[in-house]
Amino acid sequence: MTETSFDKRSLVEQIGHPLTADASAGLAPTGVPPVMRMVVGLDPAPVLLTPTDLETLGDPFARLILRRDERPMTVDALLERFDVLSSEATLADAAVRDEKVFLLGEGGQIPFTPATAALNRALRFVVARTGPNDRLILMSVDDRPSTVTGLLQVLSWDPGKGAYNFYQRRDGVWFYSGDGTHALEPPTRGRGPFDGHVNGSLVMKELRAPWLHWNSQSVPIPPEAFAPGHPILGHRLMAHPDGAEVLELDIIQPGIDRWIEARFDRAIQGGTLKAADTFLRQVVQTTTVNLVASDREFREVAAGVRVNVPPEILLNIEAWTHLLDPLTIRGRVQVDGGHLLRAIDDLGIALEDPAAGFRQPGEAFFALACPSPAFEDLSTILALIDRGVLSAGLVRAILAVDFSNPVQSSRRAGFLRHMPRAGALGTGAGSCEAQILDAFAAEAAARPSSDEARVLDWLATGDDAAQRARIGAEIAAYYEAAKQRMQTEQCVRDLMRLIVSRRRYFRTLGVSEFALTLPVDALPPDAAPVMMAPDATIFEAPDLVG
Amino acid sequence: MAFTFTATGDLTEMNTGAAADWHAEVSGYFNASRNPPPFSFAGSRNQFFNPADGVEADAVEKDIGWTAFPRPLTISSATDEERWFLAEESRFEQVEYCEWSTTRDASGKVIKISFTCEDRNYFRALFRHQPDVVLSLYREHVSPDVQMSDLVDGLGNYVPANRWNANSSDGAMHMIGQPNTIGAAVELVAGACVVRSNPDGTLKTGARELILCGRYGDAERHSDPTIGAEVNELARAGHVIAMANPPQLAFESISFSGWDVPDGVAPEHCWTHTRGADGRAVRGVLEAPEGASFVVGDIRINGKVIRFGGQVADGIRIKVTGLAHRLGQATIEAETGCLGDPVFGAAGGATPTPTPAAGQVNRFRRI
Known part of the structure; x- marks a missing residue:
């Protein structure tokens, strides 16, 4: 979750008192403080939410807390209210009794010593409160749960809207920052919380093993990561944090799927997909990324040690698992640790926090950490196929363009201009698929060597099995070449x-x-971006996306 | 009152003789694991104890869980399909204290998957006293066609990896993989009770650095490093540690996130713990409810129909339950070297370097 900046003077004028809340209490001291709305891009200044406005928020956080004039201002107070209110019979249909706590921190594996005491380890917790019927409140909080300042952001699933509502506590006031639909279109797209939650969904950057930066079954974040005697060490949040693997499997992945299904439910009307381009861009663009890393801890890397390269660096491996025949791609690309150490040294790679004067030569805790295709894009792609918007064949042919660059592909991004704003489901006239194919055909006629022509050539291979086999052979050859090289x-x-x-x-x-x-x-700041060629060599690409 | 280790899963099928035999077996695990292996820097195991010797009133328990799908296959495979396929090839690949067998119809479609985290030595003990009970368990849980002659060798001894319990397609009564035993888990806990320090005096805290240094298990699994890290955290807090009674592997949970079951059936209705008490289940079976119009092979997980047991194992968590008492009262003797490191000069770490004759070779070390 990302923090939203706004003009504090406007807030003072709106709520009528200074922005320094009474720090001594979890609940607001006098009266019931207002809830403000600040949807960046829509609201030039915070707007007071009336009780009528609040009634439109149907997520369990709003129903248990905000709509009932509860105003807990600390994490402790909030959790206590969840505990109490979730056991009240009259609130059973909003109850979130189950709690799971997850711990992460970019500096979570850097031992706390006098030399690193000033380092911002960004240690924080994700607290998931859940209940039946997909009820979910997800909180991102820091290590000061008894204070009224610091990080306290909330996402909560609103079943009526079919979207996540975004909230945050700032300066003693609860803010509603918008819902996931605001992420999809200007003027709110990419602004406020949606600069990180790019498509309005849940975000767990390090979604897959080894869950770099998270407490997980790959590596724990030990109590020693905190300063000795830190109050959090005896707090309920530290009692027994769950591993990130549980967050991935039980919360984030289904939470993303739920949001994408709701988007489709809303956008498909009468057999036509509205706002089709907001879905289709997730096929051709890198709208956001996840982070992958090798299973090998960097401190274990040495000459003679084989280091697994995450396949996501080389391919959109999860997409191809769905789109190609089983076992088309097998085994791991590995590199020698000695080679890797020399490359790291040669490129001057280091963990660095200039604000703390911290520099540690080498990789992050796990080696080869790298941006990779985002699960939320994959989930959208698969839903486009399941919903009958695109055929698996067309998706396969599009993703086969520049397949050796699973992210940041300017060639695939160039297809965005062919994506329709709306279209019927299926493959008939007026369908999204037909419109795309028509546009590709026009481009191919004008430029026979274009990527659009290449897509059409793949589609003309024969039946679906033949196309799978042909593209699969190219990709398998690339992967094997990478292993050798x-x-x-x-x-x-x-x-x-x-x-x-x-x-x-x-x-x-x-x-x-x-x-x-x-x-x-x-490297120099202006060093050119590089890409991977289908023969597993790299080349500079000054005009690369991003 | 005399302490007795109860049967895994709180199962009640053992008669008095078998129960006593099992108690002795388990107590033997703890006693054996109190002795450090005969190598340099093995460290004192003064923070490990046998619950049969008594448990203090301040005792607390801690569940330690991990993913059932074998990590060694995950880190050697490019795709989910590949690792699921490989895991189905052999029970001996299923190394996370959970094994399974997949039953298919004539067309290869999955109709049932049986998961077990039961110990082969429990069945050995049971068989020594009640062979007919073992046979009936096989007939109930694996196949009514099992015969006593299928389960024994020429001398009449129980064969854990018999024809009904040897692979991932003909049945799984209990675990057969070499490392998948309670004794191994006890030894792992014991080894992880040794607090270890870095040259700069800071303590080792990472799951892999601890297991690579203490060599109490396989660093490439989910289970061993996870158990070791969580136990070592208890040790660093100054507690005295064991495994809770009954010492066992158990199913912690199964996630049904991303499941799509035909006819709107809740996935929970397809999953049954068929052995073991609540919270201590040792056997789980995935099968369509009676009368259903579908089979397991029609269920989808994250959009993919179930073709392998590994797809389900991805969502299963296995656990051990740690036990700590004398909270914060132990004297922590941080070991300065790693197990088996060469010893230079007179320094041998916090504890004297044992000679090979001084210690007993431990039966359950998993290095």
Whole structure:
């Protein structure tokens, strides 16, 4: 979750008192403080939400707290109110009795010593309160749960809207920052919380194993990550945090799927998909990213140690798992640890937090951390097929363009201009698929060597099985070439150079919030981005997306 | 009152003789694991104890869980399809204290998947006293066609990896993989009770650095490093540690997120714990409810029909339950080296380096 900036003077005028809340109490001291709305892009200044406005918010956070004039201002007070209110019979249909706590921190694996005491480890918790019927309140909080300042952001599923509502506590006031639909269209797209929650969904950047930065079954964040005697060490949040693998499987992945299904339910009317481009862009663009990393801890990397390269760096592996025949892609690309260490040294890679004067040469806790295709894009792609908007064949052919660059592909992004604003389901006249194919055909006629022509050629391969086999053969050949090439020191350096390029791209995204999320490099600031060719070599691409 | 280790899952099928045998077996695990292995920097195991020797009133329990799908296959495979396929090839690949067998119809469609986290030594003990009970368990849970002659060798001894319990397609009564035993888990807990320090004096806290240093298990699994890290955290807090009674592996949970079951049936209605008490279940079966119009192979998880047991194992969590008492009262003797490191000069870490003759070779080390 990302913090939203706004003009505090406007807030003072709106709510009639200074923005410094009474820090001594969890509940607001006098009266019932207002709830404000600040949807960046729509509201030039905070707007007071009336009781009628609040009634339109149907998520359990609003129903248990805001609509009942509850105003807990600390995490402790909030959790206590959830506990109490969830056991009240009259609120059973909003109750969120189950609690799971997850811990993360970009500096969670850096031991607390006098030398690192000033480092911002960004240690924080995600607290999930859940109940029947997909009831969900997800909170992002820092390590000061008894205070009225600091990080306290809330996402809560509104079943009536079919969207997540976004809230945050700022300066002693609860703010409603919009819902997921605001992420999809201007003037709110990419603004406020939606610079990180780009498509209005839940965000867990490090969604897959080894869950870099998270307390998980790959590596715990130990109590020693906190300063000795830190009050959080005896707090309920630290009693037994669950592993990130549970958050991935039980909360985030189904939460993203739920949102995407709701988007389709809303957008499909009378057999036509409205706002089709907001879905289709997730096929051709890198709307956001997840972060993957090797299963190998960097401190174990040494000459002779084989280091697994995350396949997501080389391919949109999860998409291809759905779109190609089983077992088309097999085994792991591995590099030698000695080669990797020399590449890391050569490129000046280090974890760095300039604000704390911290610099640690080398990789993050797990090696080869890198942006990868986002699960929310994959989920949208699969839903487009399931809903009959696009055929698997067309999706396969589009993703096969520049397949060696699973993110940041300017060639696939170029297809965006062919994506219709609306279209019927299926493949008949007026369908999204037919409109796209018509546009591709026009482009191919004008430019026979274009990527559009290539897509049409793949589609003309034969039946679906033949197309799967043809594209699968190309991709398998690339993957095997990568396995072979990565055995040389130069190619490992190339791989690391590619990863450096993608890390730089990541730092331009709203989802990049902390200095220690990914390592930095010592290349010149204007070093050209690089891409991967289908023969597993790299090349510079000055006009790359991002 | 005399302490007795109860049967895994609180099962009640053992007669008095079998129960006593099992108690002795389990107590033996703890006693054996109190002895550090005969290598340098093994460390004192003064923070590990046998619950049979008594448990203080301040005792607390802690569940430690992990994913049932074998991590070694995950990190060697490019795709989900590949790892699921490989896990189905052999029970001996299923190394996270959970094994399964997939029953298919003539067309290869999945109709039932049986998961077990039961210990083969429990069945050995049971068989020594009540062979007919073991046979009836096989007939109830694996196949009515099982014969006593299928379960024994030429001397009449029970064969854990018999024809009805040897692979991932003909049935799974209990675990057969070499590391998948309670004894191994006890030894793992014991090894993880050794607090270990870095050269700069800070304590090791990472799951892998601890297991690579203490060599109490396989660093490439989910289970061993996770158990080790959580136990070691208890040790660093100064507690004295064991496994709770009954010492066992158990099903912690199964996630049905992303499941799509035909006819609107709740996935919970397809999953049954068929052995073990609530919270201590040792066997789980996935099968369509009686009278259903579908089979397991019609269920989808994250859009993919179930073709492999591994798809389900991805959502299963297995657990051990740790036990700590004398909270914060232990003297922590941080070991400065790693197990088996060469010893230079007179320094041998916090504890003297044992000679090979001084310690007993532990039966359950998993290095």
